[in-house]
Amino acid sequence: MIEVKNLSKRYGDFVAVDDVSFTCKPGRVTGFLGPNGAGKSTTMRIITGLTPAGAGTATINGVAYHDIPNPSTHVGVLLDASAQHAGRTGAEILRLSAMTIGAPLSRVDEALAMVSLTQEEASRRVRNYSLGMRQRLGIANALIGDPQVLILDEPANGLDPAGIHWMRTLLREYADRGGAVLLSSHLLHEIEIIADDLVVIGHGRIVAQGTKEELLAGTGAVVRGADRNHLGTALQASGVAFHDRQDGGFAVEQTPEVVGKIALDAGVHLVELRGGDGARLEEMFLQLTQQTQREQPSTQGVQ
Structure with missing residues (x-):
């Protein structure tokens, strides 16, 4: 050891x-x-x-x-x-x-x-x-x-x-x-x-x-509603951070319990609600070391 x-x-x-x-x-x-x-x-x-x-x-x-x-x-x-x-x-x-x-x-x-x-x-x-x-x-x-x-x-x-x-x-x-x-x-x-x-x-x-397993475990929640726009409006009104997924759902930076209550209070019918996907090692690595990377993309000339 x-x-x-x-x-x-x-x-x-x-x-x-x-x-x-x-x-x-x-x-x-x-x-x-x-x-x-x-x-x-x-x-x-x-x-x-x-x-x-x-x-x-x-x-x-x-x-x-x-x-x-x-x-x-x-x-x-x-x-x-x-x-x-x-x-x-x-x-x-x-x-x-x-x-x-x-x-x-x-x-x-x-x-x-x-x-x-x-x-x-x-x-x-x-x-x-x-x-x-x-x-x-x-x-x-x-x-x-x-x-x-x-x-x-x-x-x-x-x-x-x-x-x-x-x-x-x-x-x-x-x-x-x-x-x-x-x-x-x-x-x-x-x-x-x-x-x-x-x-x-x-x-x-x-x-x-x-x-x-601990470091790459999923975080947040994945949610899809029968009415995508209604669900998006409810999430935005609640103040939680979320972003679009390719499958039409949302990845939300909150627990499934919190997301489920937001949907319930807004009267949104959910077709999927689960824990977030596990992170890939590269994603976790870049996130944790983003302040220590030597190679950062140049923004010179970008409007």
Whole structure:
């Protein structure tokens, strides 16, 4: 389990991480989301002992990373797939890792099989690898010590659709066996499919966290009336916010109970009334981080 408590990191006047707290539990995949520069990579570097924290703590199974004996047998880490010796073969890199941590050399072939790298591909020098192959090798290196925790920063970069599906299956099976996975990615659709829990960060601060179901649950109400105009007039008179739906109904920013009473008081016959549709992860992400996005549409020249 990963526990981050009140973590902060400052570079001069710039606050990269500001009082961040969250937990990544065994048997679950935690998606770590945020715009570029939000503090994701800094947080992961602090968790893995590469960057000292300014304040707060980050522990793995109750111990700081630099205090874990032979940490690669407890924690598998992939923060940068390009940070591999370009002149060595994939198999050499894995053998060196296995010897360094005391893992049996048979683990090399097992790790290659887990990430679907063939023996022929493993015999090539890394400089001849595609980005997707480097990602697979990096994940194999993270798994070489048979760890209980995986920390992966953008592991799907460079993977084609088949590779992304493979990675999703690998991480899901790993978590289902009791492993804890902390996964940072800008591929929101993949996070939405695989993650159990979500942590959203912006400007170094947590803006939302919880289970995927909690954060993506529907809000408000969906309503349709036999007389659409009469219903719209009643909603407008009540002062609740609402907007049109393509099916002829309205999405209302109120509970179904409140909407039903508005319709009843106005004498509107309803043909549909239910809780709001669940939000898509992209919609939720953009809404929560809209004040922290670097890329904002230009309005220059717009009348």
